[in-house]
Amino acid sequence: MTETLGKTDTLVREIAGTTHAPPPPTRRRRRAVAEEPGKPWMIHVPLVLYLLFTLIPFYWMLVFAVRPAGSTQLVPWPISFEHFDTVWNDIGFGVFFYNSVVMGLGVLVFVTVLSVMGGYALARFKFRGQRVFLLAMLCSQFIPGAMMLIPLFVIFKGLGLLNSITGLVIAEVAFQLPLSLILMAGFIRNISVELEEAAMVDGCSRLRAFFAVVLPQLKPALVAVGSFAFIGAWNNFLFALMFATRQDKFTLPVGLSYTLGEFNTDFGALAAGGVVAAVPVVLVFAVVQRFLVQGLSAGAVKG
Amino acid sequence: MRKLLVAVAAAALALSACSSGGGAGSDGNVTITFWDNNGGPAREPIYKELISRFEAANPTIKVEYVGIPSASVQQKYDTAIAGGETPDVGGVTTSYLAHLVGQEALAPLDDRINGGPLKDKLLPSLVETVRQTAPDGKLYLVPSSANMDIIWYRTDWFQAAGIEPPKTWDEFVTAAEKLTDTAANKYGYTIRGGAGSVFQLITEAYSYSGVDNFFKDGRSTLGDEANAELVDKVAKLYKKATPEADVNNSFTQMIAQFTGGSVAMMHHNLGSYSDVTKALGDKVAAIPLPVGPGGKRTVVPNPTDGFAVFNNSEKQDAAWKFAEFLTSVESNSYWNEKVGQIPANTDVRSAEWIDKAAHVKMALGVLEDPATVLVPAPVYLPQYSSITKTDSEPQYQKVLLGELSAQQFLDDMAEKLTEAQKEWEDRK
Numbered sequence: 073m074t075e076t077l078g079k080t081d082t083l084v085r086e087i088a089g090t091t092h093a094p095p096p097p098t099r100r101r102r103r104a105v106a107e108e109p110g111k112p113w114m115i116h117v118p119l120v121l122y123l124l125f126t127l128i129p130f131y132w133m134l135v136f137a138v139r140p141a142g143s144t145q146l147v148p149w150p151i152s153f154e155h156f157d158t159v160w161n162d163i164g165f166g167v168f169f170y171n172s173v174v175m176g177l178g179v180l181v182f183v184t185v186l187s188v189m190g191g192y193a194l195a196r197f198k199f200r201g202q203r204v205f206l207l208a209m210l211c212s213q214f215i216p217g218a219m220m221l222i223p224l225f226v227i228f229k230g231l232g233l234l235n236s237i238t239g240l241v242i243a244e245v246a247f248q249l250p251l252s253l254i255l256m257a258g259f260i261r262n263i264s265v266e267l268e269e270a271a272m273v274d275g276c277s278r279l280r281a282f283f284a285v286v287l288p289q290l291k292p293a294l295v296a297v298g299s300f301a302f303i304g305a306w307n308n309f310l311f312a313l314m315f316a317t318r319q320d321k322f323t324l325p326v327g328l329s330y331t332l333g334e335f336n337t338d339f340g341a342l343a344a345g346g347v348v349a350a351v352p353v354v355l356v357f358a359v360v361q362r363f364l365v366q367g368l369s370a371g372a373v374k375g
Numbered sequence: 376m377r378k379l380l381v382a383v384a385a386a387a388l389a390l391s392a393c394s395s396g397g398g399a400g401s402d403g404n405v406t407i408t409f410w411d412n413n414g415g416p417a418r419e420p421i422y423k424e425l426i427s428r429f430e431a432a433n434p435t436i437k438v439e440y441v442g443i444p445s446a447s448v449q450q451k452y453d454t455a456i457a458g459g460e461t462p463d464v465g466g467v468t469t470s471y472l473a474h475l476v477g478q479e480a481l482a483p484l485d486d487r488i489n490g491g492p493l494k495d496k497l498l499p500s501l502v503e504t505v506r507q508t509a510p511d512g513k514l515y516l517v518p519s520s521a522n523m524d525i526i527w528y529r530t531d532w533f534q535a536a537g538i539e540p541p542k543t544w545d546e547f548v549t550a551a552e553k554l555t556d557t558a559a560n561k562y563g564y565t566i567r568g569g570a571g572s573v574f575q576l577i578t579e580a581y582s583y584s585g586v587d588n589f590f591k592d593g594r595s596t597l598g599d600e601a602n603a604e605l606v607d608k609v610a611k612l613y614k615k616a617t618p619e620a621d622v623n624n625s626f627t628q629m630i631a632q633f634t635g636g637s638v639a640m641m642h643h644n645l646g647s648y649s650d651v652t653k654a655l656g657d658k659v660a661a662i663p664l665p666v667g668p669g670g671k672r673t674v675v676p677n678p679t680d681g682f683a684v685f686n687n688s689e690k691q692d693a694a695w696k697f698a699e700f701l702t703s704v705e706s707n708s709y710w711n712e713k714v715g716q717i718p719a720n721t722d723v724r725s726a727e728w729i730d731k732a733a734h735v736k737m738a739l740g741v742l743e744d745p746a747t748v749l750v751p752a753p754v755y756l757p758q759y760s761s762i763t764k765t766d767s768e769p770q771y772q773k774v775l776l777g778e779l780s781a782q783q784f785l786d787d788m789a790e791k792l793t794e795a796q797k798e799w800e801d802r803k
Contacts, residue, residue, distance in 0.1 A: 222458060225457065313451065318439070319440070329444040329446060330416075333418065
C-alpha cells in the first residue's frame with residue numbers, strides 16, 4: 073500500500089512540475105526537454121482541442137438554459153432566466169438544492185473525521201486481524217449499491233430513517249468510508265513516525281502529537297478525501313431516489329430525472345437544472361485543485 | 376405520578392390501536408399517499424388541480440402527491456414493495472402490472488368498480504387489456520387512459536399529390552412511393568429502425584395479417600406468413616421511399632425528420648401529438664394503422680394507464696375513493712384533454728373537446744368499434760422486453776439491410792416468445 077502510494081506521489085509531483093529531486097535524465101527525457109521550446113504548438117494545439125471537447129457540452133447546456141423556449145440561437149441574446157425561474161420555483165430545485173447541500177456537507181464531515189480516525193489506527197497500530205479488516209474494506213467496494221438497496225431500505229424503515237436527510241447521509245457515509253479510510257491510512261503512513269515520536273519525547277500526549285504534528289501535514293489528504301466525499305454525495309442518485317418518498321426530500325439528481333417525462337421533456341428546464349447542479353461541483357474543484365497539487369508536493373517534501 | 380404514567384400509556388395504546396386499525400386519526404381525517412408514475416413538471420400541475428378538487432369534495436381526506444421520475448418507477452415500486460412502504464394509491468401501467476401482481480402488491484378492484492358509479496362506464500377494450508395482463512384475469516387497476524399506434528401524415532402533401540390517405544397497406548406502400556422525391560430530399564415514409572423499432576413493427580404486422588391472437592395452442596403466431604409479408608413490404612420501402620439514416624432511427628430522430636418537413640408519413644402514437652402539431656400546425660393529421668388484404672382491423676394495444684390500490688395500505692377505502700374520483704367523468708375528461716390521450720370513461724365521449732381533437736376522436740372510434748379485434752402483446756412475460764428489444768432490434772436492422780429474410784427474423788423471435796410463454800404457463 074505504502075509503495076503504491078509512494079509511486080503515485082512521485083507521479084503527482086511530476087505532473088505538477090514541482091519535482092524537487094528529479095530522476096537522472098534518461099536519453100528520451102533529454103530529447104523531450106530539448107524539443108519543448110521549439111514547438112509549443114505541439115502542446116497547445118492538443119490541449120486546446122481537448123479543452124473544446126470538454127467545454128462544448130457545458131456550453132450547450134448553458135445555451136439551452138439561458139435562451140427562451142423555442143429559440144435556436146447558437147449565441148443566446150438577450151439572455152433569459154425563465155428556465156431558472158421554472159426549475160427553482162415551480163419544480164422545486166430550491167428545496168432540492170438545500171437538501172443536496174445539507175447531505176453533501178454531512179457526508180463530507182463524517183467521512184473526513186471517521187477516515188482520519190480509522191486511517192490513523194490502521195497506519196500506526198498493529199492489531200489482530202488488521203489484514204483481514206483491510207481486505208474486507210476492499211471487498212466491500214465490489215458490492216454495487218443497487219444490491220444493498222432493499223436490505224438498507226428495510227433497515228432504514230425500521231429505524232424511521234426513510235424520508236430523512238440523516239438516512240441518506242448514513243447510507244452514503246457507509247459506502248464511501250472504506251475507500252476513504254484506505255486512502256487516508258496511506259497518507260498517514262507517509263508521514264514519518266519520527267516527528268510524532270519527537271513530539272512525544274518533548275512531552276506531548278499521543279493525541280496532542282497527532283493534532284500538532286500529523287494533522288497539519290494531512291491537509292492535502294483532508295482536501296482530497298473531503299472533496300470527493302462531497303461530490304460523491306452530490307451525485308448520488310439511487311439512494312436519494314429510493315429512500316425519499318416525499319418530494320420535499322428529493323435531492324438534485326432526482327430532481328433532474330424528474331424533469332424528464334415519458335412523452336415530453338422541457339429541455340430548457342432540464343438544462344437550467346443541470347447548470348444548478350453543476351455549478352457547486354465546478355466551484356469546489358476550482359477552489360480545491362490548487363490545494364490538491366500544492367499540498368501534495370509540500371507534504372511530500374517534509375516526509 | 377404513577378397514575379399519570381398509566382393514563383398516558385393507556386392513551387398511547389388506544390391511539391396506536393386506533394390508527395393501525397381504522398387508518399383514520401381520532402378526528403376521522405386520513406392522509407393518503409399518491410404516486411404519479413410519470414411525474415414531472417408537465418403532469419404535476421394537472422394532478423395538483425384534481426387533488427384540490429378532490430379534497431374540496433372530501434374534506435376528511437388529504438392526498439399527498441409524490442411524482443416519481445418515469446424512468447425509475449418500476450424500480451421504485453419494487454423497492455417499496457420489498458420494504459413494505461408502498462403508497463396507498465399509485466399510477467400503474469399494464470407494462471409492469473403483471474410484475475406487481477406477481478408480488479401480491481395490488482388489491483383487486485372488480486367488486487369496487489362494479490359496486491360504484493364506474494360500473495359499465497369504462498371502455499371495454501381497455502378493461503379487457505387490463506384483465507388479460509394479470510395472470511388471474513382480475514382487474515388490478517382501473518384504466519384511466521390509453522394510447523394508440525397511429526400514422527401521422529402531411530395533409531398538404533397528400534392534397535398536392537391528389538391522393539387520399541391510405542386505408543390498406545397496399546395503398547400505403549403506393550402512397551409512400553408516390554410522395555417520395557429523393558432529389559428534393561422528400562420521402563414518403565420514415566422507418567423506425569433503431570431503439571423501440573420492433574414493438575412498432577409487431578403492431579404493423581398484426582394490423583396487416585389480421586391474426587387475432589398472439590398465441591395459438593401455446594405457440595407464438597408472430598412467424599405467420601402474412602406477418603412476414605408485411606415486414607418484407609416495409610423493408611422494401613427502406614431507402615426507396617425512406618431516408619437512408621432510418622436504420623438507426625429512434626423515436627427522437629424519427630420525430631425530428633417528420634417535424635423537420637422531409638417525410639410524409641410516420642408511424643408513432645398519440646403521445647407525439649404536441650410535438651407534431653407544434654411544428655406542423657394543421658398540416659398534420661392522423662389515421663389508424665392500415666388494414667391488410669383481409670380487411671379485418673386488428674390492434675395491438677399500447678400499455679394502458681390507470682390507478683391501482685395497494686394491498687399494504689391501511690386506508691384502502693380512501694385510496695379507492697381517490698382512484699374512483701380520478702376516473703370519474705369530469706376528472707377523466709380534464710386529464711385526457713390536457714395530455715391528449717384516449718379517455719377510459721365512456722361518458723367523456725360526449726365532451727366538447729373530443730370533437731376538436733380529431734386524433735383522439737379517430738383513435739376512440741377504432742377502440743369503440745365492435746369489429747376491432749385486440750391482440751394484446753404478452754408484456755407480462757418477464758423476457759418480453761429483452762426478446763423484442765435486445766435480441767431482435769439488431770436483427771431487424773439486418774432485415775432492412777437485406778442481410779436476413781423477414782420470415783427468418785420473425786421465426787426466431789416467435790421461437791423465443793413461445794419458449795417464454797411455456798415457462799410462464801408452467802409457473803402459473
